[in-house]
Amino acid sequence: MRKIVLLHFFTLLLGMFSVAYCQETGWEEVFFKASQDYQKGRFEDAKKKYQLLIKSGKQNGYLYYNIANTCYRLGQLGEAILYYENARFLMPRNADLNANLAYARDQVQDDIDDPSSFFKLAFFWLDSLSLIELFWSFAVLNLVFWAILLRRIFSRSEWSYYLFLIIFIIWGIIGTSFGLKYFELMTDDRAVIFKKEVDVLAGPNSNDTLLFRLHEGSIIHLDRREGGWSLIRLPNKRGWVENNSIAIIKGHLPAE
Amino acid sequence: MALVQARTGKIRNNIVALLLAFCLLIPWTAAADVSLTLYLGPKKATINDTINMTLTVSGTRKTPPPFINGLESFHVFEGGSSSQVKIINGQYTSSIKYLYTLNSKKEGTFRIGPAEVIIKGKRYQSNTEILDITPPLHSKGPRLGKLFLNANLSSSRAYVEEQLIYTLKLYRQIRVRDVSLELPGNEQLTFKQLGDTNEYQTMYNGQDYQVLEVNYSIIPKAPGTYGIKPSRMRMKIFDSRGRSYGSFNDPFFNMSTGQSRLISSEPLELQVLSLPETGRPANFSGLVGRFKIKAGLTPSTIKEGESATLTVQTTGHGNIKHIPDIQFPGIEDIKVYADQPVLNNSFDNKGQKGSKVMKWALVPEKEGNFNIPSLTLSFFDPGKEKYIIIKTYPLDLMVLAGQIQDDKIPINLSSQDTTSKKQTIKELGHDILPIYTSIKGVQFDVPLRPRGLMIWIFLISPVMLYLGSFFAIKQRQKAFKTAGLNQARKAARIFAKRCGQEGLKANDLILYCRDYLNDRMGLHLGSLTALEAARILLLKGVARETSDQFFQQLKIMEAAIYSGRDDQMVFKTEDLIEIVKKIDKELR
Known part of the structure; x- marks a missing residue:
């Protein structure tokens, strides 16, 4: 218990220090220095600086992308995939990001086929749009939609009827997309294997039967946690791994 | 409401029309390509067996009776036909299936087919099938039951x-x-x-x-x-x-x-x-079965700078996935471009069979006569219990004088493909793309999801605004209506009160009557004549007798005004009040 309190205290201290450091030096300078470190091959330093920026509250897809690249250069494939996935939440259509993520995924040893759900097939555009993009699209349409309805209280012209029909259909599609994307983000239970090789056991105990092994960078789904163990899920497979061998993708985004 | 219903009806009609057109289009689109497939099950049988034969005519739902060749040695029984239309992923297919059962008259191997059918004057043919008819089985064991x-x-x-x-x-x-x-x-x-x-x-x-x-x-x-x-x-x-259920x-x-x-x-x-060690060829790939190889060169005569395609096809039964990629030996003064091999895999009654097709584009750099050497393939034949090496025939390529266009020689690997074959990009290295160093992109924070205030302003406030306006308008309309009703209810009482005053003149009474009608019926009349009043009352459903009484009263008042006797006449209003009460009652 004491250890946990101490750990929290140091985390808080580090957070405060990072915010203070960024405020003092200016985030632009930190970013510039981090990029310089990267280009000169000082990847550890670059990673620390990029992480400082994120801890200071900066939230931007390019930052996650840069950290992911740095992790990749450091040979931390799992962490690289984790940050690429985080970057995808914010800029899902970025070509460089998608190319690097595909390349990093290609390096993963395990071939895990995540079957597409019906909604993903029906709303195929969801993967290329971020939640905030969908929100703004829906927000604008929502204003137009209710404005037309409001107008129709006073005057029921024919053109406003047809316009209402068209806007209603688009409003429905975009609204459903926004809802699904929001749901997808809220229920995203994906996690990345962090260690080079992880034993997946039949139960939350190191004496339990070894079911199969997973390798760094594989993306799995987290069902629940018990003590120091996590129950993970793959298509047609389940098993327990130690908590420190996986990292939840969504958990690495700064709290809003 | 009626307008909306009319519109909905129109839309519904349009949808129905579209669906009808869609359905009518099905047979037309479905009859686009006609093909015949003959299928036998089983392909090996004894002389006592009954063999099922199916002929599927795809691309149409109606055909004249088909004719099937090779059935002379069989008793043929027709089993009827069935037709079907399928719509899969927007593709319409229709077909008709003819069912037959065959009983062989004698033993042997028979080629059945092709089946033929004539549709709109055009003859279509099916594939053929081989059927082995063996002597009847004689079980040595005891009778094995039902x-x-x-x-x-x-x-x-x-x-x-x-x-x-x-x-x-x-x-x-x-x-x-x-x-x-x-x-x-x-x-x-x-x-x-x-x-x-x-x-x-x-x-x-x-x-x-x-x-x-x-x-x-x-x-x-x-x-x-x-x-x-x-x-x-x-x-x-x-x-x-052991059971009996009658019929x-x-x-x-x-x-x-x-x-x-x-x-x-x-x-x-x-x-x-194990496969024998003796006689095992050096380049043996593990191929076991029975295979054939053949090679072709098209064209065999070309001009300098043009390309010819060498096609080598290996076919047979066995573990066809082990058919190796044949290495084409380099030939001096000929540039060789290999195409991706194509492996086809299927099954028949002898098991797994297939073919592997390999193609090379040969581009000679000078004129002359070139010899394409034999290409070899080794496999183990379990029937003969030895390794077999098969070879293609050597081929000749005649190259005539022509103009060399350096590296821009079109390479045509596919005989059907007349367009120039582009070379696929060779990947020479793999790495990730670089980091972003520009501050521009990082300048603005991008929220992951909308925050509370954003949701309130853009999603909830328009709804509330609309609902607020809607209810406000409804409330206003309701208030108007209520005020009108109140006024109507009080109209007779106000009229009676006004008429209760002393010394009323005709002009005053006409004004009171006008006000009464305005209040009672929600009208906005500026002046009122006796005739007008009577017409309004009749229109609103007042009895003719009452409206006539009201008319008479007003007429008297009008006469008094227009004859200049208004100042001298004093009216008794009791009758008028009674008539108004009567009107009020009838209007209710």
Whole structure:
């Protein structure tokens, strides 16, 4: 218990220090220095600086992308995939990001086929749009939609009827997309294997039967946690791994 | 409301019209390509067996009766026809299926087909099928009852990677349902089903049986002696023996659920030998079976700078995935570009078969006569129990004088493809793309999800604004209506009160009458004549008698005004009040 309190205290201290450091030096300078470190091959330093920026509250897809690249250069494939996935939440259509993520995924040893759900097939555009993009699209349409309805209280012209029909259909599609994307983000239970090789056991105990092994960078789904163990899920497979061998993708985004 | 209903009706009509047009288009689109497929099940049978034959004519739903060649040695029984239309992913296909049963008159190997049909003056032909008719089976064992499972292996001795056929036959004289199968596979012996199950009738031990046959290909991976455990079939049986249901002696009618039954085949033994070391070619790829190779060069005469395509095709039965990629030896003064090999895999009654097609584009750099050497392929033939090396014939390529266009020579690897073949980009290295160093992109924070205030302003406030306006308007309308009603209710009372004053003149009374009508009926009349008042009252449903009385009263007042006697006349208002009360009552 004491250890946990101490750990929290140091985390808080580090957070405060990072915010203070960024405020003092200016985030632009930190970013510039981090990029310089990267280009000169000082990847550890670059990673620390990029992480400082994120801890200071900066939230931007390019930052996650840069950290992911740095992790990749450091040979931390799992962490690289984790940050690429985080970057995808914010800029899902970025070509460089998608190319690097595909390349990093290609390096993963395990071939895990995540079957597409019906909604993903029906709303195929969801993967290329971020939640905030969908929100703004829906927000604008929502204003137009209710404005037309409001107008129709006073005057029921024919053109406003047809316009209402068209806007209603688009409003429905975009609204459903926004809802699904929001749901997808809220229920995203994906996690990345962090260690080079992880034993997946039949139960939350190191004496339990070894079911199969997973390798760094594989993306799995987290069902629940018990003590120091996590129950993970793959298509047609389940098993327990130690908590420190996986990292939840969504958990690495700064709290809003 | 009526306008909306009319519009909805219009939209509905349009949708119905579209659907109708869609349905009408189906037969037209479905008749686009006609093709015939002849299918036999099984392809090997005894002379006592009944063979099912299906002819499928795709691309149409109506054809004249087809003619099938090669049926002279068979008794043919027509089993009817069925047609169907399929819509899959927006693709419409229609077909008609003709069913036949055949009984052979003699033993031997027969080529059946092609089937022919003439549609709109055009003749269409099907594929042909080979049917082996063998002598009848004579079981040495005892009579096996009404239901038994028979397993058979094409050979009890085989080489590693040799293809064997495992045949399972369910013989039955009773009705069965929900048949499931458990195969005795292991790591070294894997079963691969060959085609669909066949169902036919046969004579076994002098008794008629309905047979369900299924064939599997087995390719042993390691030497040794393997005991193939019995295959097991689980099913529900409907045996009517010992029961009597009169004319309804059929499981279909008695609604019985049947009895579960598990039956097993006999165990088998398989001896798998290693491939012999003696005579093994140096480049042997592990190919086992029977194969043929052939090569072709098109065109065989070209001009300098043009390209010719060398095609090598290996076909046969066996473990076709082991057909190696043949290495084309370099020829001086000829540039060689290899195409991606194409492997085709299918099954027939002899097991797994297939072909591998390899193509090279040959681009000579100078004129002359070039010799394309033989290309070789080695495989182990289990029938002959030795390694076989097969070769293509050497080919000649004649190159005439022409203009060399340096590296821009069009390479045509596919004979059907007339467009120039572009070279695929070769990946020489792999790495991630660089980081972002520009501050521009990082300048603005991008929220992951909308925050509370954003949701309130853009999503909830428009709804609230709309609902607020809607209810406000409704409230206003309601208030107007209520005020009007109140006024109408009080109109007679106000009129009576006003008329109760002393010394009222005609002009005052006409004004009071006008106000009464305005209040009572929600009107906005500026002046009122007796005739107008009577007409309004009649229109609003007041009885003619009452409206006439009111008219008479007003007429008297008008006369007093227009004759200038208004100042001298004093009216008694009791009658007028009574009439107004009457009007009020009738209006209610």
